[in-house]
Amino acid sequence: MTDATIKRLSASESDFNSSLARLLAWDDSVDHQVNESVRHILHEVKTRGDQAVLEFTEKFDRLKVGSVSNLEMDQSRLQQALETIPRDQRVALEKAAERIRDYHERQSQKSWQYEDEDGTVLGQKVTPLDRAGLYVPGGKAAYPSSVLMNAIPAKVAGVSEVIMVVPAPEGVVNDLVLASAAIAGVDRVFTVGGAQAVGALAYGTETIPAVDKIVGPGNIFVATAKREVFGVVGIDMIAGPSEILVICDGKTNPDWIAMDLFSQAEHDEQAQSILVSPDAEFLDAVEASINKLLPTMERADIIRTSMTDRAALIQVADLKEAAVVSNRIAPEHLELSVEDPEAMLEHIRHAGAIFMGRYTAEALGDYCAGPNHVLPTSGTARFSSPLGVYDFQKRSSIIGFSAEGADRMGRVASVLARGEGLTAHARSAEYRIKE
Amino acid sequence: MTDATIKRLSASESDFNSSLARLLAWDDSVDHQVNESVRHILHEVKTRGDQAVLEFTEKFDRLKVGSVSNLEMDQSRLQQALETIPRDQRVALEKAAERIRDYHERQSQKSWQYEDEDGTVLGQKVTPLDRAGLYVPGGKAAYPSSVLMNAIPAKVAGVSEVIMVVPAPEGVVNDLVLASAAIAGVDRVFTVGGAQAVGALAYGTETIPAVDKIVGPGNIFVATAKREVFGVVGIDMIAGPSEILVICDGKTNPDWIAMDLFSQAEHDEQAQSILVSPDAEFLDAVEASINKLLPTMERADIIRTSMTDRAALIQVADLKEAAVVSNRIAPEHLELSVEDPEAMLEHIRHAGAIFMGRYTAEALGDYCAGPNHVLPTSGTARFSSPLGVYDFQKRSSIIGFSAEGADRMGRVASVLARGEGLTAHARSAEYRIKE
Numbered sequence: 001m002t003d004a005t006i007k008r009l010s011a012s013e014s015d016f017n018s019s020l021a022r023l024l025a026w027d028d029s030v031d032h033q034v035n036e037s038v039r040h041i042l043h044e045v046k047t048r049g050d051q052a053v054l055e056f057t058e059k060f061d062r063l064k065v066g067s068v069s070n071l072e073m074d075q076s077r078l079q080q081a082l083e084t085i086p087r088d089q090r091v092a093l094e095k096a097a098e099r100i101r102d103y104h105e106r107q108s109q110k111s112w113q114y115e116d117e118d119g120t121v122l123g124q125k126v127t128p129l130d131r132a133g134l135y136v137p138g139g140k141a142a143y144p145s146s147v148l149m150n151a152i153p154a155k156v157a158g159v160s161e162v163i164m165v166v167p168a169p170e171g172v173v174n175d176l177v178l179a180s181a182a183i184a185g186v187d188r189v190f191t192v193g194g195a196q197a198v199g200a201l202a203y204g205t206e207t208i209p210a211v212d213k214i215v216g217p218g219n220i221f222v223a224t225a226k227r228e229v230f231g232v233v234g235i236d237m238i239a240g241p242s243e244i245l246v247i248c249d250g251k252t253n254p255d256w257i258a259m260d261l262f263s264q265a266e267h268d269e270q271a272q273s274i275l276v277s278p279d280a281e282f283l284d285a286v287e288a289s290i291n292k293l294l295p296t297m298e299r300a301d302i303i304r305t306s307m308t309d310r311a312a313l314i315q316v317a318d319l320k321e322a323a324v325v326s327n328r329i330a331p332e333h334l335e336l337s338v339e340d341p342e343a344m345l346e347h348i349r350h351a352g353a354i355f356m357g358r359y360t361a362e363a364l365g366d367y368c369a370g371p372n373h374v375l376p377t378s379g380t381a382r383f384s385s386p387l388g389v390y391d392f393q394k395r396s397s398i399i400g401f402s403a404e405g406a407d408r409m410g411r412v413a414s415v416l417a418r419g420e421g422l423t424a425h426a427r428s429a430e431y432r433i434k435e
Numbered sequence: 436m437t438d439a440t441i442k443r444l445s446a447s448e449s450d451f452n453s454s455l456a457r458l459l460a461w462d463d464s465v466d467h468q469v470n471e472s473v474r475h476i477l478h479e480v481k482t483r484g485d486q487a488v489l490e491f492t493e494k495f496d497r498l499k500v501g502s503v504s505n506l507e508m509d510q511s512r513l514q515q516a517l518e519t520i521p522r523d524q525r526v527a528l529e530k531a532a533e534r535i536r537d538y539h540e541r542q543s544q545k546s547w548q549y550e551d552e553d554g555t556v557l558g559q560k561v562t563p564l565d566r567a568g569l570y571v572p573g574g575k576a577a578y579p580s581s582v583l584m585n586a587i588p589a590k591v592a593g594v595s596e597v598i599m600v601v602p603a604p605e606g607v608v609n610d611l612v613l614a615s616a617a618i619a620g621v622d623r624v625f626t627v628g629g630a631q632a633v634g635a636l637a638y639g640t641e642t643i644p645a646v647d648k649i650v651g652p653g654n655i656f657v658a659t660a661k662r663e664v665f666g667v668v669g670i671d672m673i674a675g676p677s678e679i680l681v682i683c684d685g686k687t688n689p690d691w692i693a694m695d696l697f698s699q700a701e702h703d704e705q706a707q708s709i710l711v712s713p714d715a716e717f718l719d720a721v722e723a724s725i726n727k728l729l730p731t732m733e734r735a736d737i738i739r740t741s742m743t744d745r746a747a748l749i750q751v752a753d754l755k756e757a758a759v760v761s762n763r764i765a766p767e768h769l770e771l772s773v774e775d776p777e778a779m780l781e782h783i784r785h786a787g788a789i790f791m792g793r794y795t796a797e798a799l800g801d802y803c804a805g806p807n808h809v810l811p812t813s814g815t816a817r818f819s820s821p822l823g824v825y826d827f828q829k830r831s832s833i834i835g836f837s838a839e840g841a842d843r844m845g846r847v848a849s850v851l852a853r854g855e856g857l858t859a860h861a862r863s864a865e866y867r868i869k870e
Contacts, residue, residue, distance in 0.1 A: 234818035262859035356835030363860040371832035383669035397806035400791030424697035425798040
């Protein structure tokens with residue numbers, strides 16, 4: 001077994017900014033062949049509905065059935081899965097669901113309204129989406145935790161129908177995924193995957209109802225299809241590779257830190273793990289731990305590639321500079337493995353989720369801390385947020401003028417509308433002005 | 436002058452659903468030539484920075500300057516505009532700004548945190564974006580109200596730098612727009628427009644700083660460029676043509692309703708105005724008002740085309756059915772011109788902004804009621820919200836485990852991670868479990 005060769009950067013080097021930019025660069029350019037193929041699938045599903053879904057399911061998942069209704073799994077099948085899975089798994093999923101629900105309930109937004117001195121009523125009405133679609137990857141990578149993280153916020157938001165799609169290659173589905181759907185309260189499940197599933201959720205077919213928003217992770221076909229149907233329906237973010245940034249003061253067990261970096265790297269070869277510390281000897285110690293632990297890992301090959309291609313150990317002058325580097329990166333996951341994480345927190349401006357202190361392994365957040373594990377990647381934490389209840393609610397402005405208020409504000413609107421040359425606007429307001 | 440010929444639908448007809456679908460259909464397919472041209476411009480700006488901005492500005496705006504810093508307007512120029520515009524316009528803009536600020540301050544979200552029985556800290560940290568870019572159209576359609584509606588929520592959110600770009604064809608800028616920028620507290624203004632302005636804001640140049648999110652309306656080049664840079668930066672929605680749906684019980688002055696419909700139609704030929712009423716005679720009366728008032732309108736040609744091509748008068752059985760039709764359409768603007776708008780409100784599930792009662796002309800909301808006039812179009816109110824303070828803030832999850840909590844929840848995470856075959860995750864959690 002060869003060691004992983006990990007890049008070493010120092011914030012004091014004159015070319016640090018450009019080295020960092022190179023480290024973070026990630027090519028998300030669109031694959032034109034995938035694009036063409038996805039457009040074709042979406043067009044077919046949009047125009048031919050169920051029939052197209054059946055054909056693509058037979059072609060891509062080698063699953064042949066007579067009608068799309070045969071692809072629906074009823075609630076009794078989900079319950080059966082829940083009763084089939086090992087008891088410790090069930091208990092863990094239920095505990096995780098409870099914590100996720102508890103956290104997300106605090107995100108729920110309420111309608112509000114107020115009246116000004118003229119009797120004018122202004123407000124904001126918050127309503128849930130009618131229907132949400134949840135894409136769940138099938139096959140080898142089955143992530144039951146992802147079902148909980150996507151479906152629970154939707155149900156907490158008050159979405160009346162959560163529809164899950166999951167591919168079942170050759171008819172195989174993962175019982176942990178179905179059990180999670182039962183626990184999360186998913187309303188309907190169709191074993192359809194790929195771009196055809198996204199198309200069915202966006203446009204609706206005879207059997208699969210159209211939804212208002214599609215969330216959940218998927219491969220390049222799924223991600224491309226989501227990008228394509230955006231506007232017809234809402235979508236969550238288009239995720240890049242997962243990343244972790246660990247800031248450590250050098251006093252955490254280096255094995256812990258190495259394993260935290262691995263927990264990101266094992267996702268896939270493109271995942272990115274970065275450690276920032278003011279302590280050069282600690283960086284050496286973690287590198288030694290990495291090479292000691294690597295051969296013991298089940299996914300050693302993926303981890304080695306990820307660590308070699310995309311990881312970095314960055315030396316900084318102090319923790320203050322570590323925060324500056326972190327804000328520059330705007331990481332998806334940020335571990336503050338330091339003595340006083342609270343003190344550092346105020347300097348952190350951008351991050352998807354912040355893991356405070358030596359005991360808070362990122363893996364805890366992935367599963368059961370409560371907050372969502374669907375987080376903004378590739379620096380998009382500069383402007384976006386974790387998936388949350390707010391993604392399944394929307395707002396309507398409420399405006400109610402009394403005759404008084406319409407008289408007073410109609411005069412203002414009239415001046416502004418005439419200033420913009422919009423005279424129908426002006427006259428519409430002027431009709432409500434008293435003589 | 437010919438009358439406008441307006442479509443008449445009835446919800447009782449057997450083919451109403453398909454007629455309604457045809458009425459609402461709007462082709463937003465991408466123009467490939469525009470796409471190519473926009474990609475070229477973005478690539479040039481990304482790779483050649485200021486120089487490319489100068490070239491495109493000379494080419495498209497016929498404005499030749501020596502360096503991009505010559506395109507920056509300093510604060511004294513904005514103040515000068517504020518002092519130059521007519522006094523009634525200034526007072527109206529300041530009044531509108533005050534109301535917009537007051538309303539949006541109620542949207543601001545606060546960070547929160549709680550501790551569970553194990554001493555585990557969970558929370559959500561809310562932070563403003565560092566920098567926002569505001570695109571403002573120049574030339575003939577100058578909308579100062581749009582500057583207020585886009586910039587004020589950003590400043591209320593706490594964005595430290597709001598950078599406005601506005602094309603100045605042949606060097607001409609609109610003083611109302613500059614005055615609005617002064618009132619709204621815009622930090623920097625560059626007279627650059629088109630896809631080159633979007634590129635400069637997304638990637639940054641030597642002179643124009645990169646922002647985290649770009650908002651504001653623009654032509655097809657601007658909209659295409661925004662869609663293209665989405666992911667590098669955040670963007671607001673991609674707006675379709677503006678629409679209004681008026682629900683009337685038949686007891687509002689038909690001239691008022693006709694003018695409310697016109698106030699939407701005058702925006703452009705593709706704008707859509709729909710009236711829904713249970714009163715067939717009232718629909719006739721409004722049609723008569725439309726044809727009576729049309730010749731008196733300054734933008735009669737635009738209004739006639741819009742009303743003929745895209746408007747409709749829809750008869751329904753009762754107000755309950757009107758709400759069903761409205762939810763189906765999910766309109767950008769919804770006027771409830773009825774006796775008891777509060778009673779109707781609870782049946783309304785999707786709308787960008789809801790205008791309550793006969794006195795609340797939509798035009799009041801466009802300018803100075805307080806709520807934002809940037810609203811979801813083309814049925815996207817099913818899943819999206821008016822522009823707001825929340826668009827300029829983002830959230831980071833906070834997770835802090837005590838040694839106790841890491842022990843207890845580490846066991847749960849370990850079971851789940853092993854269930855998903857992610858052993859680095861499991862071991863990272865297990866390190867924190869007590870022996």
